[in-house]
Amino acid sequence: MGSSGLVKKTNGHLGVTEPISWSGPSEVDVLKTQELEKFLADAGLYESQEEAVSREEVLGRLDQIVKVWIKNVSRARGFSEQFVQEANAKIFTFGSYRLGVHGPGADIDTLCVGPKHATREEDFFVELHNMLAEMPEVSELHPVPDAHVPVMGFKFNGVSIDLLYARLSLWVIPEDLDISVDSILQNADEQTVRSLNGCRVTDQILRLVPNIQSFRTTLRCMRLWAKRRGIYSNVAGFLGGINWALLVARICQLYPNALPSMLVSRFFRVFTQWRWPNPVMLCNIEEGSLGLPVWDPRRNPRDRHHQMPIITPAYPCMNSSYNVSSSTLRVMSEEFKRGHEVCEAMEVNKADWNTLCEPYPFFEAYKNYLEIDIAAENEDDLRKWKGWVESRLRTLTLKIERDTFGMLQCHPHPGDFCDKTKLFHCSYFMGLQRKQGVPSHEGEQFDIRATVEEFKLTVGLYTLWKPGMEIQVHHIKRRNVPLFVFPGGVRPSRPAKPAAADGQPPAKTKSLAQAGKVGAAALSNGDKTAVFVDESINRKALVTDPSGSVQVPEGSEKHIPPVPACGTFSDKEAEHLAMKPVDGLAESGTGLSEAAIESKKRKLEAVQSDCSPIDSKRLAVELKETEHMAVKSPEAVANASSKEDEALAIEKITNGSPTNPASLPEEIDELEDYNMQEEPAQKFESGLNCKSVELSAVKEVTLQAGTIHNDDKSIRGIEELEPMELSAISSSAPASASNTQRKPLIRISLSSSVKATGKTA
Structure with a gap:
């Protein structure tokens, strides 16, 4: 290294x-x-020299503070003065700062390593917390002792710090402690193992x-x-x-x-x-x-x-x-x-x-969104409530996937938005779309009211809940996305529909991004002529006229038309499609290596057992052309060989090694299918019209004092709630839906949508 x-x-x-x-x-x-x-x-990713010096000073000061803290703890435990003087704690860094990729204003992930007699619950989250709270340099002190990895967050002289604690089975922490050795984990509790993992992983990455x-x-x-x-x-x-x-x-x-x-x-x-x-x-x-x-x-x-x-x-x-x-x-x-x-x-x-690195146009990508609004009585309550809700948002995605059999896909926005007209309020958004490639019935709806209600009840189990901490969930259309999410509060204009002569396809699409915008604009205007084929078929935009015949965009005549389901083509049609010229072969004029020919042979053998005759015949044509191509340039042969060898190596690595016990795709697929079958079919509703009714239009269940009973035993960390657990409790969702008269009305109608580069019309 x-x-x-x-x-x-x-x-x-x-x-x-x-x-x-x-x-x-x-x-x-x-x-x-x-x-x-x-x-x-x-792009401003590098900090200034002054900021770098400031961070080093803060870390040095923090190391001094924990050394004073551990001596106070040792003295309070009744140890001798000699032992108190030898008592030590040490600060380590990890994450982006330790890797050397942090930017201006980034948090510093730190770990305090202490001896066996300094506890996490009393000494770290009480004594050290009180010491920091009394210091004028410290602000925004926020302990999270119940987290999967307990952490204490604060700002020290304006530098954001996330401080973890690891309690080792040592009476004295040496100043030259090496936490990369496995023996450091001897007799450590789970929280300590998790806390040490950040530093150990970071150091190991730099070694590897x-x-x-x-x-x-x-x-x-x-x-x-x-x-x-x-x-x-x-x-x-x-x-x-x-x-x-x-x-x-x-x-x-x-x-x-x-x-x-x-x-x-x-x-x-x-x-x-x-x-x-x-x-x-x-x-x-x-x-x-x-x-x-x-x-x-x-x-x-x-x-x-x-x-x-x-x-x-x-x-x-x-x-x-x-x-x-x-x-x-x-x-x-x-x-x-x-x-x-x-x-x-x-x-x-x-x-x-x-x-x-062009920013993703999240609020232009979907027709349907969920808006999750949260509010609190003051800034401190909002910060705590916000952190809890953020930690549970991923479970909403899992619940929606579970209750719709994976047919309704979610795209959560990673950040929150604040409406400056409202105090102590912020919003999260989640894009929704039907799973691509699945046929849909006209006007089919997804009823996720019970799912949303279950999510809200789970969020309401927050042990530090206070009156005023509220959460509401709305289904909104793209046109109703609030203005405060856009820069400057101005909604960007949507791309106009391209002009085209009657009966003629639009001009050649120059990029997939442009293709997505064209398709979105066409469908939003009720135009059914623009469709996009599956991404696996050359990722090209095709156009159909009202009669349903397929027209290939200009310049893409050499691409194979979209292939329907297996067995829908006759042998004659398959032969005709397979004999079409293939890009980069007939006109190439450059030689390919034996590795390339061998790759084609192996692909052909793999496809011959499949149900589609088209791909098999097409690969046979490719193989024949490849074997008879004239070798005209040694450099071309070398380049082609190098690329083909690289492609083969990538294919081998990405498919996983059969000797690797961690590769179990078949079992995972079976488990996913099993989870899908457990959910009752009544989660789906069909209707001709889609009405978006916000929670404010019905009697909203707000989380007021006394409405939710806190139960510490029922609270699970976000890391503990896995899809398997969600499936196990799914049978209770319909019952709660039928017994609840004040549930939010959220019915999402998603007709067949168009997809290109992650966007949907």
């Missing part, structure tokens, strides 16, 4: 597989990396990447991209900082000598093809000697329900992305595809870094 320089092949490799490519950077990679670094600097500087630049880019595309939030069911760090680290292992510009491109190339739920791992999962549970879907039933496993590299290895649901995985997969397309366009200078 090194922070600079290239990794030599003779030195071995980091990771669970061999690298995909050992190639070093080209001149183009160097130039594009310089452009990337300038782009990141212009071949080039730390390239890793940091690439991770900065991916964090910016994820935030602008609205998929950076662990609590909302997407990925947080540690998840993105692990994904980027894996790409760095697969391309150890690549510069950041190439690593960004390969990130999208690899994870666009990744076969989830095959796990992403930086190293092999070790059982360890302490008997702590590790991620293993063979033994742990809950691990089998994880949609997007990203495994931490430090013992005990755990899935860091358990919050991801099928809906949020769908959103992220579409963003990976878009990123891959933009990076390919960048290779031919048809896009730039600004295009890649």
Whole structure:
């Protein structure tokens, strides 16, 4: 491992597989990396020298405070003065600050390590809390002792701090303590193990990447991209900082000598093809000697329900992305595809870094939204209430997926919005759409009133609930999205419908983003002529005239028309389709390697057993053309061979290794099907019209004092509520719906929608 320089092949490799490519950077990679670094600097991702010094001073001051605190605790416990003088506590950092990718104003994740006689409940959350509360430098002190990972948040001289506590089985904490050794976990409680995990994982990541500087630049880019595309939030069911760090680290292992510009491109190339739920791992999962549970879907039933496993590299290895649901995985997969397309366009200078990191137009992407409004009596109550509601929002996504059999997909917005006209109030939003590719009945509705009511009752179990803490949920249309969510309070204008001659298809679509806008505009005006085929069929926009015949847009004649369900074509039609020219083969004039031919053969053999005759015949044509192509250029052959070898290596890695016990896609599919079958069919309602009735239009169940009985035993942390548990309690939802007369009226009518690059009309 090194922070600079290239990794030599003779030195071995980091990771669970061999690298995909050992190639070093080209001149183009160097130039594009310089452009990337300038782009990141212009985006304001680097803190000033003054702020860096201020952070170091705050951390030094915090370390002094915990040392005084532990001496006071030791003295209060009745230990001798000599022992009191030897007593010690120590501050460690982790997360983005420890990785070196933090930006201006970012939080610092810190860990206080203390001895066995300093308890978490009394000494840390009471004594240390009181010490900090009395200091003028400290503000916004907010302890969360009941969290899955107990934390105390505050600002110290304006620097945001998240402080965890780890209680070790040591009487004295040495100043040179190494928390990376597994023995540090001996006799530690679960909260301590979780708290230590952040530091241990961060340090392990830095050990397992071949080039730390390239890793940091690439991770900065991916964090910016994820935030602008609205998929950076662990609590909302997407990925947080540690998840993105692990994904980027894996790409760095697969391309150890690549510069950041190439690593960004390969990130999208690899994870666009990744076969989830095959796990992403930086190293092999070790059982360890302490008997702590590790991620293993063979033994742990809950691990089998994880949609997007990203495994931490430090013992005990755990899935860091358990919050991801099928809906949020769908959103992220579409963003990976878009990123891959933009990076390919960048290779031919048809896009730039600004295009890649263009903000996602969330409030233009869907027809239907859920608006979750919360309010409190004062600012302090709102901050606590807001933190609790945020931690439960992902369960609303899981409940909707459960109660609609996965037919209604959710896209939660990762942030909140404040209406400045209302005090102590904020709103969250969730985009809704029917699952793509599933036929729908005209006017079909989803009745999620009982689902929403169940969610509100769960939120109402907050142990620190106070009068004035309220929550309301509304179903709204796109046209009714409140103005305060838009910059400057101005709703952006929608793209106009493109002009076209009667009976003629619109002009050639230049990009998938433009195609989505065209389709959205056409459907919003009642025009049924614009449709989009499944993304797997070349991701091209097709147009049908009123008679239903398919017309291919200009310039796309060489693409195969959309393929219907298996068996709907006759053999003659299949033969005709299979004999159409294929892009990049007949006209290419460049040779392909034996690896390319072998790849085609293997694909043909795999498809021949399928039910569709079209793909099989088409691949046969491709194979024949590939084998008879003339080799005209050695450089072309070398480039083609290199790309084909890389494609084969990516395919092998993304499909998962049969020797890897963590890969259980078949079992997971069976479990998902089982969960779907448990829910009663009466969750669906059909109607000809869709009426959006807000909660204010009916008698709203507000969370007033006495209406919800707090029960500490019934409260579960967000990490403990898995899809399996949701399925187990689903049978109670209809009963509560029938017994409740004051439930919110939320019926969502979703007719067949159009989809392109993550947007729906």
